[in-house]
Amino acid sequence: MRFGVLGPVVAYGLDGAVELGPARQRTVLAVLLAEPQAPVTSEQLVDRVWGDRPPQRARLTLHSYLSRLRGVLAASGGPTVVRRAGGYLLDIEPSTVDLHRFRDLVTAARAADDATAMGLWRDALALWRGTPFDDLDSDWLQAISAALELERWAMILDRNDALLRGGHHTTVLAELTAAMDDHPLDERLAGQFMLALYNGGRQADALAHYRSLRQRLVEEVGSEPSPALRELHRQILRQELEVAVTAPPEQRTTQAVAGPVIAAPSQLPADVPGFTARDLELATLTRLAAEVPAAPLATIVGPGGMGKTALAVHWGHAHRAGFPGGQLYVNLRGFDEREPVTPREALGRLLLALGLRRDAVPDDVDAAAELFRASTADRGVLVILDNAGSAEQVRPLLPGSGCFTIVTSRDRLTGLVALNDARPVRVGALGGDAATELLSRIVGPERVAADPQATERLAGLCGQLPLALRIAAAHIVGDPDVAIGDYVDELERRDRLDVLLIDGDPTAAVAANLDLSYRTLTAHARDLYCRIGALPGEDFSQDLLTAVSGLSEGDTAQALRYLVAGHLVEQHRPRRYRMHDLVRLHAARSARRDLPEPDRDALITGFIEWHHDRAYLPIEDEESNVFLACEALRDHPKLWRLVVPLRNTINEWRSVARVREFLDVAGRLAEQHGDGPGLFRMTAMTASALRSEGDSTAAVEVGTRAVALAGDLGDREKVTAHGNLGIYLFDHGDFIGSAEAFAEAVGRAAASGNTRSQLIFVSSLIQVLLRLGRIEEAEKYLRDAEALRADALTSEEHHVRLWLSAAEIRLFRGEFDAAMNVADTALAIARQGSYGHLDMWCMQVRAQIQLHAGRPEPARRAFEEELADARDRDMHSFEPEILRDLAEVLVDLGEHHRARDLIAEARAKWPKIARSHEPFVDLVLAGAHNGLGEFEVAAAHAEAAVDAYRTMPWPARLELALLALADAHAGLGDTEAAQRSRAEADQLATVINRPRRERFRKLRPDRLSRR
Incomplete structure (x- = not known):
């Protein structure tokens, strides 16, 4: 496959042009094509594709585009996008992209003789179809495009030199004439134009052009022509040129001319002793x-x-x-x-x-x-x-x-x-090695070597700031009896800004140094600087700073520009800002001094509320900040409102134990202050955290307590409590109790007009009802929910849930093709909206449809695609279930060893396996051990699965467990027990399992349970 970016982005496969999808998808491809052998991280891709205007769920949207690109390229026999070294790259030879072929040709031309180079330059220019990346809106690609245009222009100038050296002045003159209109002040081009005129017998025109150019340079730039161009003018004026050559810029030299009669001045201050690094x-x-333009x-x-x-x-x-x-x-x-x-x-x-x-x-x-x-x-x-x-x-x-x-x-x-x-x-802070080297040069290598750990801590406390390091080193040198570790202890005990100074020398004090920058700020910038210093966290979004600044969005942006320009804050990512450690200390000190206490209190309240308002948005960018803020504000009575956004952290199995710590603290504070909503939310989130840890028994217990607490609150809390309890009961294997809790949540949501919660919990209720075999009841709930489609409060996300519920109903009815069509629609909508876990659910349902339809190979591919997608997107909480599902497919395919290995991998990834997952694992292991002839082990697993599925109950799974048990009994020679198990399975005979049973009857007629 060949790719083109020197113009609109295109690709050509064996069958011609490839349809690459929408503009943003092509932008993702273009970024990968720009550097095909260099891994690009997700963060870099988001920055390069969207710049400072990323969508709310940028990473999820990005991964959706990557997944689609894989499909588009694979369908045309092209390369694949692979994950390597923490990033993504397109597995291609750079020469398959016109950009890199262009550069290769230019490099070869510059190393060749003029005759060979002319052909190479001609081929390089032929690759250009217009402006690079012409059809894409990306600041990063536009910058690459501008650089490529400069490369093309430099190549054209090189080619012009070769043409002039070969005496082709007539050929190049017309092109030079046109180019002068576009580049009127390009002195290299002007020299070529003058040379072409002169070689063509037009000395007067060449001299006239020089005079015109000189006048424009003086008037518009304020400088004279370069020495090289002046020398060419002199040679043309005196007709001294014998060979038509214009030297490239790197060969130009600058000669010093006669100056004043005194010696050349030498005003440099003394060199810095101990200068290191940089x-x-x-x-x-x-x-x-060395570039030597007119005045570098x-x-x-x-x-x-x-x-x-x-x-x-x-x-x-x-x-x-x-x-x-x-x-x-x-x-x-x-x-x-x-x-x-x-x-x-x-x-x-x-x-x-x-x-x-x-x-x-x-x-x-x-x-x-x-x-x-x-x-x-x-x-x-x-x-x-x-x-x-x-x-x-x-x-x-x-x-x-x-x-x-x-x-x-x-x-x-x-x-x-x-x-x-x-x-x-x-220039920024020194690296760790450079900071150590600077301390060693001043303090002495022996003292540094005597305590390398203390030296490393000292460098960290100084923030690798050279001024701070030199002040600290001066203190240590001044007292030979003080060990570096003792000085470090003092820095850690006291305010570092009070220690990092030299008495009597205001220029040798970190705080005084920062005061100079602080005083030059505008009033708005000073106030924002103080507010940043008073906030907990390691970096801050521009949206947050706007919310707590007390300024308009425009004034906040202007104040930030002042702070960035003064190097008091750094914009380390689009719309995200951070401070150097010592600058942060200074900002905090300035806040205590210059920001009134009521303003500081209001600032913290606004900070907490900003995070609380974002509780249902992705938390990736703010998670570490919320943790730091919870630690800093662990005595704040409204701590619970800051903890709420960590619900996403719980749902994705990250740092659950750490979240539990703050849930406990915030819950106690809410109870002490009589804050009913706060106590309810912390209790409800604790139940969710216990679920993430796999403790379904405790989750049901605490979830039940949350239902009781919600009794004194509003309808929304009651709906949430009952709905969440339904989830915990489902995990616990109590499907009947789960259905009752979900039905209560759906009913309360409908009665209170809470459409969003109604649609979320009705999809969960339908899942449970289907597993209970209550298909008609599930269909009734779906009809009621579909009547809400036109509700203004519904969103595409809710539509996806309804489509998935419809697909699952068709699956349980055995209408597999219809189910797949509906699931495909759901997946397409989910990917367009980047709803994260919903598209994973869609992929799971599609794979399950293939499996139950008796098509294990497509099911295997679907589960493997889902697993790759989950890993690409760091959605690790999905991995155990996908591995378990894939293991079930492998049992159907006869790959029993591999199936057993995948179950072991899944178990290792589950924090603690939920009760509802245990029988599924037992069922898969029963099939694997049956396939390996290990019938006693298989029987034990199958019996455990049968007991669990009877209790839930889940008829379709009970049927499969009974069949696995029949296989095990048959393998052990107990024909009577095998017949009993098979007979009970035949009485269940669910529609969803019919194709799988039929497939096994054909493939393995020797197995009693499948006859």
């Missing part, structure tokens, strides 16, 4: 300096105390020889106790350093800036503008062409990136 950042600065500009940005100045100065000292025009340095005091340096003041210092007399420095900022650019042009000067406060403070200080500028700032200086082509170099 190898990547240093290499990035070196690469940026790098911004080193990051939070205070990260060592931005140290990085810039250290790099400058290491590369002094590369700047013969000198090294200039100005501290702009953008974040400082003192007033910021104005652009005019800074320009005065810079011009004086270059040798101008004080009276020659213009008072006008624009005039001074123009003089500075002229004085530095082509001199190869390094300019370090330290501690900048804003882009506006920096712009007048940028030198002329041929110089390199480094700006450091706590602000992101995005204006310089957008308008001045600045390349940001972001």
Whole structure:
């Protein structure tokens, strides 16, 4: 199969073009095609497909698209999407994608002679059908597209050079003329155009184009043409060109020209002793300096105390020889106790350093800036503008062409990136090894080696912040008798911000350093900073911060932009923010100082209510935050409202014991404060947690207590309590009691107009009634529920439940084809809406239909697909039941060893097997042991299953258990017992089991029970 992304996304199989599905599905494919051999995590896929606008259930929607893509590609004989190294990748050769073929061809062309390269370039250009990923809406793909357009443009320029070297100036001139309209300020293209004109005998036109370009560069960019273009102009003017060649940019050089009569200035501060790590950042600065555009500009940005100045100065000292025009340095005091340096003041210092007399420095900022650019042009000067406060403070200080500028700032200086082509170099906390190395250089390797664990704890308490590490190291060095572990103990006992300072030196204090950033914030940003500091949790969604900020959505977003720009918060994922550990401590201190106590109390109440309002939404992004908040607020009287969202954690079997701890605490608090709804919710959730732990006996006991507590509350609580008790009774194997509880819930929901709960519990009631053999009663409930389809309160999710109930009724009636059609409809709706567990239920019902219809191979494939889907989506709570169901299919297929192994795997994954699952496991094991000739073991399992299914009762399963028992008795030679079991099974003779019995009668006529 071949794929194309250099235009609309397409795929071609053996039978031609492949229909790839809707736009978002094609976007998922395109992301995988962009990097086919690099695993992409679910989180990355969501970010790349939806950007900052993901749907509510993004991961579930994503996995639905992945599942459909597997089917589409497999149907056309194509590759598959595989899970590897924690992510997804498309198992293909990169050369099957036009993007990667294009890059391979360009790479080969650049290594070849011109004649060979021309053919390769021609083939590369032929792959382009339009704008890459043209039909898809993805910010990530648009960025890739823009980069690809630049790659294509660079290739075209390389090809132009080859054409000109070969004397094909006439051929390329028309194309160059058109290209100049689209790229009027591209100096490499301009050089090619001038060369083509000159070689064509049009010297005057070439010189005229240079004059026009120079005027535009001066007026629009504020700079002269590059040295290479000026040299080409000189050669054309003097007719010195012998060979028509335009050197590629990497071959251009910048020569220092004569400057002032004084020696080149060298203003760099002293290099930082013990400078360590930052190898990547240093290499990035070196690469940026070597690119030599008109005037390269790098911004080193990051939070205070990260060592931005140290990085810039250290790099400058290491590369002094590369700047013969000198090294200039100005501290702009953008974040400082003192007033910021104005652009005019800074320009005065810079011009004086270059040798101008004080009276020659213009008072006008624009005039001074123009003089500075002229004085530095082509001199190869390094300019370090330290501690900048804003882009506006920096712009007048940028030198002329041929110089390199480094700006450091706590602000992101995005204006310089957008308008001045600045390349940001972001610095964050040191890695663990680098932090240890820094401490070792200052404290001494012997003391660090003496207690490596304490050193690691110290680095962690300092948040790997270089300033904090240096302050801590200074304290330890200052007292040789203090062990590193003793200092760590002090940090852990006290407020770290009170310890991490040097007395008498305000610049050597973490808190004072952060105060400088705090004071520069707007009023809204300061208030939001304090509110974040007062909130428990490790990161925060923008929706939460909007809810608790007291501001409008727009003002909250603006305040966040200020905090991000100042590196006080980090947007580590779309619409999610976090703080560095020490910044968080400072924000919490600021909140205690600047946020009134009533405001802090209201903030916590709003925080709790925001989480409570989201109790029925997916919790993945907030789960760890809710746990941390429960710990921090474990004495809050409304703790129960914060615990409620953990219902999803219970349902997915994650950290159930930890949830139980908070359920107990919150339940006691609710009881102490006479909070009836709170006590009910905690009791009800405790029953659910016990169910997740597999303790159906305790779940029924606590669920019954919840029903009693609901008696003093409203209809909604009564409905919930009875419905949940129905679930626990079902798990406990009491199907009659379960049906009564579900019927009570459905009746109360209908009477109170609670359509949502009515539809949820009626589907559960129908399942129980079908297992009891009460099919007509189940159909009546379904008819009543279907009458609610037009209710405005119903949703597609409820429709899926009704479709599934209809499919199961047809299954139990033996109408297998009709059941499959209905189940297919349910699955299609579930996947469109990404309803999580519902599509898993749909897949299970479809597989069960295939099994009971006597089609075990399709059933096997269906269960294996369901198992793969559950594992892809980390829905591990579904795995044991799927493994058990798959084991039953394998028994029908005669794979008895494998069936037994799958049951063992399922048991290992169940926290504790529920009573309703035990007989199913016994039934499967009975079949497996019968198949292996181990009839005594088989009989024991079959008898256990028969006893359980009689008690429930579940006639269809009882029939199968009796048949398995008959097989075991027959294998043991007890013909009379086998006949009794078979006769009882024949009396039951449920319609749902008829095809399976018929299949076994044909395949294994030797078995008495199947005759």
